[in-house]
Amino acid sequence: MEKRVGRRLVLFPLPVQGHINPMLELAHLLYSKGFSITIIQSDFNSLNPSKYPNFTFHSLFYGFSLADLKVEDFPSLAILFNNRIKNPFKECLAKLVRDASESEEPIACLISDALYYFTQSVANSLQLPRIALRTGGSSSTLAYVAFPSLKEKGYLPTPGSQFDVEEAVAEVPPLRVKDLPLINTKHPDKFYEVICNLVNETMVSSGVIFNTFEELESLALAKLRQQFSIPIFSIGPFHKYFPSGSGSSNSLVTPDETCIPWLDKQEPKSVVYVSFGSLAALAEIEMLEIAWGLANSNHPFLWVVRPGMIGGSEWLEGLPSGFVENLGGRGHIVKWAPQPQVLAHPAVGAFWTHCGWNSTVESICEGVPMICMPRFTDQLVNARYVSHVWKIGLQLEKGSERGEIERTIRKLLEENEGKEIRERSSSLKEKAKLCLKQGGSSYHSLEALVAHILSLESIYV
Numbered sequence: 001m002e003k004r005v006g007r008r009l010v011l012f013p014l015p016v017q018g019h020i021n022p023m024l025e026l027a028h029l030l031y032s033k034g035f036s037i038t039i040i041q042s043d044f045n046s047l048n049p050s051k052y053p054n055f056t057f058h059s060l061f062y063g064f065s066l067a068d069l070k071v072e073d074f075p076s077l078a079i080l081f082n083n084r085i086k087n088p089f090k091e092c093l094a095k096l097v098r099d100a101s102e103s104e105e106p107i108a109c110l111i112s113d114a115l116y117y118f119t120q121s122v123a124n125s126l127q128l129p130r131i132a133l134r135t136g137g138s139s140s141t142l143a144y145v146a147f148p149s150l151k152e153k154g155y156l157p158t159p160g161s162q163f164d165v166e167e168a169v170a171e172v173p174p175l176r177v178k179d180l181p182l183i184n185t186k187h188p189d190k191f192y193e194v195i196c197n198l199v200n201e202t203m204v205s206s207g208v209i210f211n212t213f214e215e216l217e218s219l220a221l222a223k224l225r226q227q228f229s230i231p232i233f234s235i236g237p238f239h240k241y242f243p244s245g246s247g248s249s250n251s252l253v254t255p256d257e258t259c260i261p262w263l264d265k266q267e268p269k270s271v272v273y274v275s276f277g278s279l280a281a282l283a284e285i286e287m288l289e290i291a292w293g294l295a296n297s298n299h300p301f302l303w304v305v306r307p308g309m310i311g312g313s314e315w316l317e318g319l320p321s322g323f324v325e326n327l328g329g330r331g332h333i334v335k336w337a338p339q340p341q342v343l344a345h346p347a348v349g350a351f352w353t354h355c356g357w358n359s360t361v362e363s364i365c366e367g368v369p370m371i372c373m374p375r376f377t378d379q380l381v382n383a384r385y386v387s388h389v390w391k392i393g394l395q396l397e398k399g400s401e402r403g404e405i406e407r408t409i410r411k412l413l414e415e416n417e418g419k420e421i422r423e424r425s426s427s428l429k430e431k432a433k434l435c436l437k438q439g440g441s442s443y444h445s446l447e448a449l450v451a452h453i454l455s456l457e458s459i460y461v
């Protein structure tokens, strides 16, 4: 632990798992660099402050919950978040700034999720610098930056237009039309508004932090640096700074640890770990295709099925009766897994993922090859990079179709192509490790971030 620097940071995560994890990991990291940490959180999906004795928490009343969230409502929800909580957030932050100015520990800056774009004007009004945390990768962010030109060229859909097109998009190589970070929504105009706000308000912030590393996304980071006049810090992978890998310790749901003794009984690199993150939903027919694809592959599998993720089912009712029992112990299904520990387990040979950025980075850090089934937004970009740039996974081009699933699992775990993918995954894992060590790219970038934060506050305090 480095000495305390006498400066406080206020962190403001978006209240969904894939955004909470990196923000809390960043909080631990900056605490270890001597900053005091205050976290403003929502009154739902909230963390238990008693688990974080080093941090101070404040809760905001949102007046709505995510219980009825449908993924396609995401644009409306993002706008709601940004409009509805502006005033309570401003009051809370203003009080924190006031109290801190009378203390020995002034606030150096606000670090808020890039999707909370409204926080930029609030920070400006309080003369507080804001740094954005972009919880997605820099390659997908680059595609978001290109949205105005993609719109001009007619690539952005209007309601009902065709997504599933293979044509390459020259503006954002190596993406095809079907890889653009879009979402199937009735409100594409609102989605466009959210993304443009995210980009524009990040560009006028005092800096942006990415949970990535130079060796992984050097080209995208270089292009972003050309377009953004603010400093860009690539200091990931966040969860690997701490020996235990803090990943699932920020879980909103208690992970089912029974999967670890089950994994202990499996052969090395034989298991397919299947998880589509915290938000993605599946239709019942997709669940059946997945189940039969897994069963027919003849490989053991560990599958995370969140309650309610299958349309029309509470949990596993959509599976044929006796499905798991008839596999003779070859399949294990849980409601939530300790994912970082699962990916680090020697029995895991492949990760079938929706390619959320956290899952992608966690898999890279353990050298686990991926089977990609992206659902929406940046996942589509991440999947393209996994399969065609880093070449550490295979994409299911037909979505969930049992024949393709079975063939892809076998290709990855049994064939030469899979062996080559595994070798590339191992070599990327080494790079992910080295970048955090003294002299590594993320190590340097973190030092630069700390120096930047300390220089920022002197402008205002």
Ligand code: UDP
Binding pocket: 017, 018, 019, 021, 247, 248, 251, 255, 275, 276, 277, 278, 279, 280, 304, 335, 336, 337, 338, 339, 340, 355, 356, 357, 358, 359, 360, 362
């Ligand atoms: N996760 C987990 N257990 C699970 C499924 C997911 O701990 O059973 C964690 C995973 O490790 C990752 C996060 O939830 O850190 C999901 O974030 P990601 O960006 O991959 O996807 P999202 O949920 O945002 O779609």
